[in-house]
Amino acid sequence: MNPETLYFNGINGTSGDYLLSPMTPEEIVRIALGEELSPDQLNELKWRKFQATAAHFGVKYGVDPTSLAEAGWGVIFTHDADPAIRQALSELLDYRRAQATSIKEQRYREFAAADGYHPGESKQKFLSRHGAGPGAVDPDKVPYYLLIVGDPETVPYSFQYQLDVAYAVGRIHFETTEEYRKYARSVVEAETKAFLRPRAAAFFGVRNQADRATQLSADHLIKPLIQKMSETVPEWKIQDILAEDATKARLGRLMGGDETPALLFTASHGMGFPKDSPLQLSHQGAILCQDWPGPLKHRGVIPSEFYFSADDVKEGNDLSGLISFHFACFGAGTPRLDDFAHMAFRERAEIAPHAFVARLPQRMLGHGALAVVGHVERAWGCSFMWERAGEQLAVFESALCQLMNGLPVGLAMEYFNERYAELSSDLNVELEEVKFGKIPNNLELAGMWTANNDARSYIIIGDPAVRLNLR
Structure with a gap:
């Protein structure tokens, strides 16, 4: 296994294959060289990068x-x-x-x-x-x-x-x-109202067999966050649901069942379907759980028993007061055209009949959840791993601490916005220098490009002013 290979989240529900195969830095760089920002976008992002050094948001x-x-x-x-x-x-x-x-x-x-x-x-x-x-x-x-x-x-x-x-x-x-x-x-x-959630946070980390993407997210995102949150907010009860415990049945208890926390954080593959699939609009972005035995033991169609979708949020499920963060492909929504840049200068492919909000967060909000944070398009492991520097969790830690201290979700997500602005500005400079003859460091440029796409794609489904109402 090439240690520099980049692995991506997302499983095709109709074939059981990865939505995007692992790629080398060289392959990513060829795509990145097709990226351009408009002058207005670039000026805004440069301002945001500068502003991030100030004491305000x-x-x-x-x-x-x-x-x-x-x-x-x-x-x-x-x-x-x-x-x-x-x-x-x-x-x-x-x-x-x-x-x-x-x-x-x-x-x-x-x-x-x-x-x-x-x-x-x-x-x-x-x-x-x-x-x-x-x-x-x-x-x-x-x-x-x-x-x-x-x-x-x-x-x-x-x-x-x-x-x-x-x-x-x-x-x-x-x-x-x-x-x-x-x-x-x-x-x-x-x-x-007087209804208050207890100070409880649940971290749900799938770790499928022979699957590098979920191994990375479980070992280098979920586990370290559990430890850091336990140290940073000791007044909170931090619940870890990892690997073999991260089943669909257990997630059901966290999604309106008897274990529903105030804050839920999940990391997994997100389900993806072709645009002509009857399941795309209803199941795209669903959470693939530990029930999936992994790519070596299961081939073909992924049965719904392996993943948690909007269909699994039942009429009696009470998600009142919950804020949830889903690290999964298409967890918040899907664009009509492939946002994976220009795919080496080709036309952007149509991946859905129209852009849509993922049905799972829609259903959750309809059952009392205040907000769901998730991805539009693919989720990238570089959210928390940065080339040879290892785990980079400060953005996640800061956002979660803001939420756990009762600040609005839109304000908490400013850390991700600042990361996007910084990465976009730096990426534009790097790409400009490459155009004028600089020989790129493929690993560095590939990491910067994928991290930029990832940081941009986190959105809030729900009112950005909501906050946890805690005991």
């Missing part, structure tokens, strides 16, 4: 990002959104309005109708229409916390990625107005 100096009254809260609808959706969310909108307007009225905004998102609109054009430019967030112009309401085919993931560089952004999209209403009620009740 995305908001301007003097604004407390933990306070909605100071940082503000807004919701972005499409210009032609169904008014019934706004009505279904009214309980949440009224609640956020009361919080955000206690100092200034304009710190609560509803971007709808003519002010809403327009087809094909870039982040910068949207902000410019509302008086905001690049740089630190001024909540008197556009609020810091922004909830996108709409499917990712209509409001693209690319818009969300770029908006998230400076703002705290989340997204919700459901199939029915009743699901919107239930989610709104869940958030308001979690923040206003």
Whole structure:
């Protein structure tokens, strides 16, 4: 086994093969050399990298990002959104309005109708229409916390990625107005009622046999995080569910059963399906559990008994107050076109009939969960392993500590946004030098490119202002 080979998460549910075979650094570099950033994107990312050295996050100096009254809260609808959706969310909108307007009225905004998102609109054009430019967030112009309401085919993931560089952004999209209403009620009740979750976090780490990807995530992500969280937040009960214990049945007890924690972190393969599969829209991004015996002992179709999908969140499951983080391919959603760059200058392949939010987090939010953090597209092991430097967990640790100390999920995810900005700026410099004759270090450049794609692809499904309500 080549120690420099890069391994990727994700299993094809129809064939049992890996969604993406292991690749050498040289193969990754050939793809990376097709990457380009627009000048606007590059300037924004350079600003964000510079800003990361300051003592504040995305908001301007003097604004407390933990306070909605100071940082503000807004919701972005499409210009032609169904008014019934706004009505279904009214309980949440009224609640956020009361919080955000206690100092200034304009710190609560509803971007709808003519002010809403327009087809094909870039982040910068949207902000410019509302008086905001690049740089630190001024909540008197556009609020810091922004909830996108709409499917990712209509409001693209690319818009969300770029908006998230400076703002705290989340997204919700459901199939029915009743699901919107239930989610709104869940958030308001979690923040206003007496129901409190105990300070318990569960780390669920699959480690399939003869599978390098899950061996890496179990040994170098889940295990070290368990140890570090136990040391950093000793008042929390940290539960480890690893390897042979990380079964579908056990995950069911953590997903609305008798072991449901306040914070759940899973690391596994995510299920993937071809665009013509009847299971793609319902099961893509499902969590492949320890029940899968691994690539050597199982070939062919992956049965649903091996993975946890939206179908397994039953009517009686209560996920109230939960925030969940899923390290898995397609765990948050799927774009219509392959985001794996330009695949050595070829046209981007269509991998789904349309972009969509993964059904598992949708179902979880419909059963009381406050937010789910996950990947759009593939998950990459370089999230936590950096070439020869080994484990790099500071971003994960920092985000989890923020959550466990009761800060909003959108603020906690700023650590991932800063990592994306730094990696993108550095990657652009490296690629520019290679174009002008520099001979690249293939391992270093491949790691930088995959880490950049990974850092960009974490998104929040749910309101970015939610926080754990703890005993």
